Amino acid sequence: MPDAPSNYQIGASVKRREDLRFLTGNGNYTDDINRPGQLYAYILRSTQAHAEIVSIDTKAARAMPGVVTIYTGADMAADGIGGLPCGWQIHSKDGSPMVEPSHPPIVVDRVRHVGDNVAVVIADSLAQAKDAAEAIAIDYKALPAAVSVTAAVAPGAPLVWDTAPGNQCYDWHLGDKAATEAAFAAAKTIAKVDIVNNRLIPNAMEPRAALGDFNPSSGEYTLFTTSQNPHVIRLLMGAFVLKLPEHKLRVVAPDVGGGFGSKIYHYAEEAICTWAAGKLKRPVKWTAERTESFMTDAHGRDHVTHAEMAMDGEGRFLALRVSTKANMGAYLSTFAPAVPTYLYGTLLAGVYKTPAIYVEVQAVFTNTTPVDAYRGAGRPEATFLLERLVDECARVTGIDRADIRRRNFIAADAFPYQTPVALQYDSGDYQGCLDAALAAHNYAGFPARKAESEKAGKLRGIGLSTYVEACGIAPSAVVGSLGARAGLFEVGKVRVHPTGSVTVFTGTHSHGQGHETTFAQVVADALGVGMDQVDIVHGDTANVPFGMGTYGSRSLAVGGSAIVKACDKIVAKAKKIAAHLLEAAEADIEFKDGMFKVAGTDRQKALAEISLAAYVPHNYPIDELEPGLEETAFYDPKNFTFPGGTHICEVEIDPETGVTRVTQFTAVDDVGRVINPMIVEGQVHGGLAQGIGQALLEQCVYDAAGQLLTGSMMDYCMPRADDLPLFYVGQHTTLCTHNPLGVKGCGEVGAIGSPPAVMNAVIDALKGYGVTNMDMPATPEKVWRAVQSGRKH
Amino acid sequence: MQVSVSLTVNGKAVTAAVEPRTLLVQLLREHLELTGTHVGCDTSQCGACVVHVDGASAKSCTLLAVQCDGTSITTIEGLAKDGVLHPMQEAFREHHGLQCGFCTPGMVMSAVDLLQHNAKPSETEIREWLEGNICRCTGYHNIVKAVQHAAQQMGG
Numbered sequence: 001m002p003d004a005p006s007n008y009q010i011g012a013s014v015k016r017r018e019d020l021r022f023l024t025g026n027g028n029y030t031d032d033i034n035r036p037g038q039l040y041a042y043i044l045r046s047t048q049a050h051a052e053i054v055s056i057d058t059k060a061a062r063a064m065p066g067v068v069t070i071y072t073g074a075d076m077a078a079d080g081i082g083g084l085p086c087g088w089q090i091h092s093k094d095g096s097p098m099v100e101p102s103h104p105p106i107v108v109d110r111v112r113h114v115g116d117n118v119a120v121v122i123a124d125s126l127a128q129a130k131d132a133a134e135a136i137a138i139d140y141k142a143l144p145a146a147v148s149v150t151a152a153v154a155p156g157a158p159l160v161w162d163t164a165p166g167n168q169c170y171d172w173h174l175g176d177k178a179a180t181e182a183a184f185a186a187a188k189t190i191a192k193v194d195i196v197n198n199r200l201i202p203n204a205m206e207p208r209a210a211l212g213d214f215n216p217s218s219g220e221y222t223l224f225t226t227s228q229n230p231h232v233i234r235l236l237m238g239a240f241v242l243k244l245p246e247h248k249l250r251v252v253a254p255d256v257g258g259g260f261g262s263k264i265y266h267y268a269e270e271a272i273c274t275w276a277a278g279k280l281k282r283p284v285k286w287t288a289e290r291t292e293s294f295m296t297d298a299h300g301r302d303h304v305t306h307a308e309m310a311m312d313g314e315g316r317f318l319a320l321r322v323s324t325k326a327n328m329g330a331y332l333s334t335f336a337p338a339v340p341t342y343l344y345g346t347l348l349a350g351v352y353k354t355p356a357i358y359v360e361v362q363a364v365f366t367n368t369t370p371v372d373a374y375r376g377a378g379r380p381e382a383t384f385l386l387e388r389l390v391d392e393c394a395r396v397t398g399i400d401r402a403d404i405r406r407r408n409f410i411a412a413d414a415f416p417y418q419t420p421v422a423l424q425y426d427s428g429d430y431q432g433c434l435d436a437a438l439a440a441h442n443y444a445g446f447p448a449r450k451a452e453s454e455k456a457g458k459l460r461g462i463g464l465s466t467y468v469e470a471c472g473i474a475p476s477a478v479v480g481s482l483g484a485r486a487g488l489f490e491v492g493k494v495r496v497h498p499t500g501s502v503t504v505f506t507g508t509h510s511h512g513q514g515h516e517t518t519f520a521q522v523v524a525d526a527l528g529v530g531m532d533q534v535d536i537v538h539g540d541t542a543n544v545p546f547g548m549g550t551y552g553s554r555s556l557a558v559g560g561s562a563i564v565k566a567c568d569k570i571v572a573k574a575k576k577i578a579a580h581l582l583e584a585a586e587a588d589i590e591f592k593d594g595m596f597k598v599a600g601t602d603r604q605k606a607l608a609e610i611s612l613a614a615y616v617p618h619n620y621p622i623d624e625l626e627p628g629l630e631e632t633a634f635y636d637p638k639n640f641t642f643p644g645g646t647h648i649c650e651v652e653i654d655p656e657t658g659v660t661r662v663t664q665f666t667a668v669d670d671v672g673r674v675i676n677p678m679i680v681e682g683q684v685h686g687g688l689a690q691g692i693g694q695a696l697l698e699q700c701v702y703d704a705a706g707q708l709l710t711g712s713m714m715d716y717c718m719p720r721a722d723d724l725p726l727f728y729v730g731q732h733t734t735l736c737t738h739n740p741l742g743v744k745g746c747g748e749v750g751a752i753g754s755p756p757a758v759m760n761a762v763i764d765a766l767k768g769y770g771v772t773n774m775d776m777p778a779t780p781e782k783v784w785r786a787v788q789s790g791r792k793h
Numbered sequence: 794m795q796v797s798v799s800l801t802v803n804g805k806a807v808t809a810a811v812e813p814r815t816l817l818v819q820l821l822r823e824h825l826e827l828t829g830t831h832v833g834c835d836t837s838q839c840g841a842c843v844v845h846v847d848g849a850s851a852k853s854c855t856l857l858a859v860q861c862d863g864t865s866i867t868t869i870e871g872l873a874k875d876g877v878l879h880p881m882q883e884a885f886r887e888h889h890g891l892q893c894g895f896c897t898p899g900m901v902m903s904a905v906d907l908l909q910h911n912a913k914p915s916e917t918e919i920r921e922w923l924e925g926n927i928c929r930c931t932g933y934h935n936i937v938k939a940v941q942h943a944a945q946q947m948g949g
C-alpha cells in the first residue's frame with residue numbers, strides 16, 4: 001500500500017519530474033523520432049512576396065538521385081485535399097462575415113508571401129531532397145506587394161486577394177459609440193497616443209517538425225508533430241484538409257520544445273507529410289530549418305493604433321476610444337481573427353473603471369506570413385496601448401503616474417465587476433498589487449538611484465504597468481456566440497489502478513510548463529496519494545480523450561479543473577465502495593488523506609484497498625456499481641479568469657551610445673492560487689524575457705517589396721542572457737471564484753505586463769530630451785537619435 | 794562519396810562512413826542516434842547543439858564530422874557518470890533552470906565548460922559566457938542561479 005502523504009503538495013515547490021529526461025538527453029522530441037523506411041520532405045518555398053506561378057518544371061529534379069517524388073499544389077488539389085481551415089469567424093460592423101480566403105497546403109497558381117509553399121520534394125535523404133529542390137525551375141510573374149498595414153489600406157494598394165477590396169478582412173467594433181462620443185464632448189482633458197505594436201516572430205527553440213506514417217494493414221494514419229493541441233490538429237486536418245475519418249488518424253505531440261502560441265495552429269507541413277505518407281506507403285518526415293521557422297511560423301502582434309482618453313478635471317477617466325489596424329498576413333491562421341477582437345477589444349477597460357469605451361478594429365491582409373496568437377495574444381497589445389496612454393494622461397494632467405492609476409482603479413470590493421466591453425471580472429486587487437510592487441521595488445528610492453546614475457553620466461527612468469488579462473479560454477457557449485468554431489472545454493481522465501497507483505490523462509499539452517509535476521500535485525492532494533503514485537499522460541490522441549490543448553494560460557484553470565472534477569467522481573464512487581466494505585452508510589464515510597473512514601470510528605480503508613476491491617469485485621456492491629475505478633470529466637469553464645498585477649521597470653541609458661539596460665524589474669502578479677511557486681516564478685521569468693525582448697530588442701522587418709529582412713537569428717534580435725537582469729517576482733493573490741482550484745493562469749502575465757513598463761521607463765529616462773513617445777523596440781539607434789534630436793532643441 | 798571518420802564519443806570508439814558535408818551534429822543525431830544534442834538554428838547562433846570536443850565546448854552544427862576525426866566527443870548523454878548526474882545537471886534541476894528542455898543540453902554543456910575556465914564566475918561572467926546559448930523559456934534567471942549553485946557545489 002502506498003504511503004499517504006505527510007503533507008499537502010499544493011503550494012509546494014516540488015522539483016520537476018520532467019527534468020531528468022531533458023537533462024540527460026533522453027527527451028523525445030518530434031525530430032528525435034525515426035520510423036523504418038522513412039523518407040524526407042523538403043519544401044520549396046516562394047522567394048517572392050507576391051507573384052503568379054507561370055510554370056513549375058520538376059523534370060530535372062525528378063531525375064536526381066534519391067528522389068522518390070515531387071508534389072505540387074495541383075497534385076494535392078487533384079486528390080481533393082482541402083484548405084487549412086480558420087477556427088474563428090468575425091463579423092464586421094455591418095453584420096457581414098469576414099473575408100475568408102482559401103489556404104491550400106501547397107499553392108496552385110499564386111504565391112502570397114515569402115515562404116509560401118510551392119512544391120514538396122520527397123527523397124531518401126534530406127540532402128538529396130534539398131539538392132533536387134534546387135533543380136526545380138519556377139517561372140514567377142512578379143506582382144506588386146502590399147506589406148505593411150498602413151500601405152495595404154492606402155487607396156490603390158495592390159490586392160492580396162481579389163475577394164478582399166481594400167485588403168480588408170473585417171471591420172469590427174465593440175462598445176458604446178454614442179456614450180463614448182458624449183463623454184469626449186464633455187471632457188476637460190484628452191490624452192492621445194499613436195502606438196505601433198511591433199511585429200514579433202515567436203521562435204520557440206525547437207523548430208516545427210512533422211512525421212507522417214501510414215499503416216496499410218489497419219488503414220491508420222499517425223502524425224507526430226510539434227503541437228500544443230494534438231486533438232485540434234486531428235480534427236482540423238482530418239475533417240477539413242485530408243478528409244480522413246477521425247478514428248483512423250492518430251496525432252502524437254511528444255516532447256515539444258516551447259510553443260508560445262506558434263504551435264497551436266494547423267500548419268501545411270502536417271497535412272503534407274500525412275498525405276504523402278498515405279500515398280507513398282512510407283513514413284515522411286519534415287523538420288523546419290530556422291530560416292523556415294522565421295518565414296512560416298505564425299508571427300505575432302503587428303497593430304497600428306490611435307487611442308484617446310477623455311478625463312475630467314481630476315484625471316478621472318471618462319471614456320476611451322481606440323482605432324486599430326491589425327495585420328493578418330496573407331492567409332487567416334487558425335485563431336488569427338479572434339486575436340485583435342475578442343482577445344483585445346474586450347481587455348480595453350484594463351484595471352480601470354472607465355465608464356465608456358469604443359473600439360474599432362480593421363483587420364488587413366498583407367503579403368506577409370500569417371499573424372496569429374503569440375504569448376499573450378491581443379492582451380499585450382491592449383495592455384501596451386492602455387498603459388502607454390495612462391502615462392500620457394499623467395503627463396498631460398501633471399498627476400503622478402502611480403496616483404492617476406490609483407484614482408481610476410476598480411476597487412478591490414467592486415467585484416464581480418462588469419466592464420463596458422463585455423467581460424465580467426470575478427476577482428482582483430489592483431491597488432494591493434501596486435502597493436506591494438512599489439514596496440518591493442523601493443520605488444521611493446528611485447530619485448537617489450537616478451542621482452547616482454546622473455553622476456556617472458547616465459540617464460535613469462522608471463516605468464509602471466498595472467494590468468489585467470483574461471485567461472482560461474473559455475465558456476464554450478460564450479466563445480461560440482463570438483464566432484469560435486470549437487468548444488473550449490477540457491478533459492481529464494483519472495485511472496486508479498488495482499494497486500492504487502494513478503494515471504491521469506489530460507487534453508492539455510505541456511511544452512515547458514511542467515504539467516507532469518503541477519497536475520500530479522493536484523491529484524496527489526485530491527486523492528491523498530503520494531506524488532510517486534501519480535503519472536500524467538498527455539499529447540497522444542490514441543490514449544487521451546478529446547481535449548482542446550494548451551494556450552491562453554488555460555491548462556490549469558480549465559484542464560486542472562477537469563482533473564479535479566474527475567478526482568471528485570473517483571472519490572464519490574470510492575465512498576460507495578468503502579461503505580460496502582466497511583458495512584456503513586455511505587453518508588457516514590469521510591475521506592481524508594487517502595483514507596475512507598467511518599465517521600467517529602477508527603474503521604477505514606485506503607484508496608488502494610478500495611481500488612483492489614473495484615477491480616477484484618468479489619465482495620462488491622455489484623448490483624449498484626460497475627467494477628473498476630476510472631472516471632472522466634469534461635469541464636467547461638464558467639467564465640474567463642483574470643490574472644493581473646503591477647510590473648515596474650527601471651532602466652539606465654547611456655546617452656552617448658543609446659544602449660538601454662534594464663537594471664531592476666519587479667513583477668507582483670495575481671495569478672490566483674499557486675500550486676507550485678517555483679514553476680509559476682519560472683513562467684513569469686520567461687514571459688518577462690519575451691516582453692522585455694519586445695520592448696528593447698525584437699522586431700520583424702519586411703522591406704517594401706515583402707522580403708523578410710529578419711529571417712535568421714543573426715538579424716532578429718532574441719534576448720540573450722546578457723540582455724536581462726535578475727527579476728523580482730512576487731504574488732499578491734486573490735482567488736478565482738468560479739473554478740475549483742481558484743487558479744487564474746500564469747503563462748502569459750510576464751509578456752503582457754512588461755512591455756509598457758519598459759517603454760514607460762525609457763520614455764521617463766528621456767523626458768529631459770522632449771521625448772513623449774517611442775515605438776518598440778527601443779534599440780540603441782532609436783534611443784541615440786532621440787537623445788541627439790533632443791539636444792538640438 | 795563517403796569518407797570514414799573515427800572518433801571517441803562518450804568514451805566509446807566509433808567509426809562511421811559519412812558524406813563529406815555531414816556535420817558533427819548530424820553524425821551524432823542521425824548516425825549514432827544520440828538525439829540529446831539538438832539543432833535550434835542554421836546560423837550558429839542558438840547553442841542548442843553544444844558538445845565537448847576534446848573537453849572544450851563547441852557548436853556541433855558548425856563542425857564537419859570529418860574535422861572531428863581522432864577527437865574525443867562528450868555529449869549530454871555522456872555527462873552523467875554511472876547514473877550519477879553531473880553537479881551542473883543537478884543544479885539545473887534544483888533551480889528550475891529548464892522548462893521545455895530544448896536548449897538545455899547545449900546550455901548545460903556550455904556551462905560545464907565555463908566552470909572549467911572560471912571556477913567562480915560572477916553573474917555577469919555567467920551571462921556573458923552563455924551569450925551564445927539562446928533559451929526562449931526561462932528568461933535565464935534560473936539558469937544563472939543554477940550555474941552559480943553548481944560552481945558552489947563543485948568547490949569554486
Ligand code: FES
Pocket residue numbers: 831832833834835836837838839840841842843852853854855
Ligand atoms: S544549432 Fe544553433 S548554434 Fe548550433
Ligand code: FES
Pocket residue numbers: 205257258512890891892893894895896897927928929930931
Ligand atoms: S528551456 Fe525551452 S528553450 Fe530553454
